[in-house]
Amino acid sequence: GESVGLHLPTLSVQEGDNSIINCAYSNSASDYFIWYKQESGKGPQFIIDIRSNMDKRQGQRVTVLLNKTVKHLSLQIAATQPGDSAVYFCAATNTGNQFYFGTGTSLTVIP
Amino acid sequence: DVKVTQSSRYLVKRTGEKVFLECVQDMDHENMFWYRQDPGLGLRLIYFSYDVKMKEKGDIPEGYSVSREKKERFSLILESASTNQTSMYLCASRKRALGETQYFGPGTRLLVL
Numbered sequence: 001g002e003s004v005g006l007h008l009p010t011l012s013v014q015e016g017d018n019s020i021i022n023c024a025y026s027n028s029a030s031d032y033f034i035w036y037k038q039e040s041g042k043g044p045q046f047i048i049d050i051r052s053n054m055d056k057r058q059g060q061r062v063t064v065l066l067n068k069t070v071k072h073l074s075l076q077i078a079a080t081q082p083g084d085s086a087v088y089f090c091a092a093t094n095t096g097n098q099f100y101f102g103t104g105t106s107l108t109v110i111p
Numbered sequence: 112d113v114k115v116t117q118s119s120r121y122l123v124k125r126t127g128e129k130v131f132l133e134c135v136q137d138m139d140h141e142n143m144f145w146y147r148q149d150p151g152l153g154l155r156l157i158y159f160s161y162d163v164k165m166k167e168k169g170d171i172p173e174g175y176s177v178s179r180e181k182k183e184r185f186s187l188i189l190e191s192a193s194t195n196q197t198s199m200y201l202c203a204s205r206k207r208a209l210g211e212t213q214y215f216g217p218g219t220r221l222l223v224l
Binding site: 091 | 115142144151152153154156159161167169201209210212213214215216217218
């Protein structure tokens with residue numbers, strides 16, 4: 001199977017600073033990873049994904065880094081804004097049928 | 112845009128009641144999923160379906176059943192609700208292809224008294 005965990009349950013950052021949220025997975029066969037953002041009272045929203053044949057992928061203000069050697073991925077948010085306050089969690093899969101989710105890091109942006 | 116909708120945002124039921132949670136997606140996705148989300152436990156897979164009338168048990172299927180009679184609709188059934196089924200229920204769908212992500216509905220917060 002797979003287990004996915006996040007390193008910090010909570011993270012507070014100043015508005016305008018960069019945020020880094022970390023995630024570790026256990027199954028070396030996992031080949032597809034996703035970061036989700038979940039705002040209070042809402043369902044998870046896709047942010048960015050990465051396949052195992054890549055080690056970095058960039059989106060708008062977000063970057064995901066994948067280190068397969070240590071089975072670790074991170075989400076970097078540039079110039080964090082108040083609207084970025086939410087719970088962020090990662091997911092891993094190697095079949096596409098079963099996704100394994102971390103428990104989430106709650107990001108608070110301080111104005 | 113992918114749209115996944117769930118029939119209710121909030122539900123309050125009594126112990127022993129039969130509960131139906133419905134999920135509809137409009138993107139012709141083959142795969143659909145039901146999760147429950149509890150504090151400190153993350154998302155746990157209850158059931159998933161990879162095609163009409165097909166279903167597979169996830170990690171915690173006990174006390175639940177599902178129905179997929181049409182491609183766009185995936186229903187979760189609690190045959191006899193219990194208080195330990197109080198939770199946030201999330202439906203998701205995805206296209207059945209490598210590297211395709213899951214898209215989630217808004218969730219149903221169920222309280223069983």
